[in-house]
Amino acid sequence: MLYQIVELLxxxxxxxxxxxxxxxxxxxxxxxxxxxxxxxxxxxEKYRVKELFNxxxxxxxxxxxxxxxxxxxxxxxxxxxxxxxxxxxxYSVRCLVFHNYGSIPSKARKxxxxxxxxxxxxxxxxxxxxxx
Numbered sequence: 001m002l003y004q005i006v007e008l009l010x011x012x013x014x015x016x017x018x019x020x021x022x023x024x025x026x027x028x029x030x031x032x033x034x035x036x037x038x039x040x041x042x043x044x045e046k047y048r049v050k051e052l053f054n055x056x057x058x059x060x061x062x063x064x065x066x067x068x069x070x071x072x073x074x075x076x077x078x079x080x081x082x083x084x085x086x087x088x089x090x091y092s093v094r095c096l097v098f099h100n101y102g103s104i105p106s107k108a109r110k111x112x113x114x115x116x117x118x119x120x121x122x123x124x125x126x127x128x129x130x131x132x
Contacts, residue, residue: 021035056130064122071086075092
């Protein structure tokens, strides 16, 4: 449920960045092939989650670090690669839980509660500090 708030915010990021992207297209139609890669990046959820944490909000650094640490802990326990960025680690856990929950060892599933506790605080800060 909390992740739906992230999805709403990254939807706003997409709208904002797509508007800028559209202006680039209208200003320079000779460069359309090169802009294709930029559009592909912009449409990726993982990119926008990272941007949410790194560009479009001002979340307490300690809180971001705690979220990343606990996300990396469940990734490690699930034999997945740990991430160096809070957006990457959260997105990876989201994918793990929604698409591959059965592969999470029962010991590691207990970490989901810890993630939720920290994530709730993070979402509150996202809502307070989000800007475009």
